[in-house]
Amino acid sequence: MRVVSLVPSLTEAVAVTLPGVLVGATDWCSHPADLAVTRVGGTKNPDVDRVVALAPDLVIANEEENRAPDLDALRAAGLDVLVTEVRTVPQALTELDRVLTACGAPGRPAWLAEAEAVWSSLPAPAERRSAVVPVWRRPWIVLGRDTFAGDVLARLGVDHVHARHPERYPRVPPAELRAAAPDLVVLPDEPYRFTAGDGPEAFPGLPCALVSGRHLTWYGPSLTEAPRVLAVALRAARR
Missing domain, CATH: 3.40.50.1980 (Nitrogenase molybdenum iron protein domain)
Structure with missing residues (x-):
């Protein structure tokens, strides 16, 4: 083969x-x-x-x-x-x-x-938080409706605020993202490589979770450890 x-x-x-x-x-x-x-x-x-x-x-x-x-x-x-x-x-x-x-x-x-x-054995989240989830910058593109990464986050207690947007990956200006007043911002390191110095500064006053893009968006062997790896990053993002 x-x-x-x-x-x-x-x-x-x-x-x-x-x-x-x-x-x-x-x-x-x-x-x-x-x-x-x-x-x-x-x-x-x-x-x-x-x-x-x-x-x-x-x-x-x-x-x-x-x-x-x-x-x-x-x-x-x-x-x-x-x-x-x-x-x-x-x-x-x-x-x-x-x-x-x-x-x-x-x-x-x-x-x-x-x-x-x-x-299938994930415990029910102890709390639910809202988030904006950018996947690109210049222009800012975020998770919208019907995405694998959105489903992953929802199962971990994070509901992204654009989940009902008519587009799957809408372009949303930073001011509008901040105006949504999320509990946190989730920033993966792919496809855009968000880092502590490139992304969080756009959301002053909001906790930012820098997460592994592979564990958030890949569906393969990384699925076995994704809940644990992502949960650690999400817990670290507190007000």
């Missing part, structure tokens, strides 16, 4: 579960750190010819991460493309099972069973 992954989360899941199956991945596929495969460009601009030249049996993609024209071009070249949709934690677990099965996994890997157990 030869697989090309166009999604960092799925790259890690396949590489950990089925060593040697991946022959190509994007430039943004950073886990596992020692992954040695052909790089095929970005998630939004993969080199279609390079992917085709790898002669994969399957290309795995995601409806949010990847562009429909690129996936259509791969199909037109005769490749089999599996497209995932991940908006919630349960959906992530189901889609991971589907992807790994399609890639030749003989059964559910231990890490996926562990992730399911961890998330």
Whole structure:
């Protein structure tokens, strides 16, 4: 089986579960750190010819991460493309099972069973807090409706204030973000690398939780430790 992954989360899941199956991945596929495969460009601009030249049996993609024209071009070249949709934690677990099965996994890997157990046994949050969750700066873009990261936070007791916005990733000026009067601001280190000196200063007087973007937005082996890692960062953000 030869697989090309166009999604960092799925790259890690396949590489950990089925060593040697991946022959190509994007430039943004950073886990596992020692992954040695052909790089095929970005998630939004993969080199279609390079992917085709790898002669994969399957290309795995995601409806949010990847562009429909690129996936259509791969199909037109005769490749089999599996497209995932991940908006919630349960959906992530189901889609991971589907992807790994399609890639030749003989059964559910231990890490996926562990992730399911961890998330299904989460205690009810002791409190609920509201948050704004920027994912980009210049322009400021935040989590909106129907996102995987939003569902992750909600399960940990954090309700982001733009969860009912008509857009999934709306552009919202900083003044409007502050006017929403959230309890805290959640700042991941990807896709935009927010740091203590780049982000918190835009929200004077508000607690800011600097969190691991991989644990907030990736759906793969990191799911097993995401609740613990994120909870520590969120607890540290207090008034």
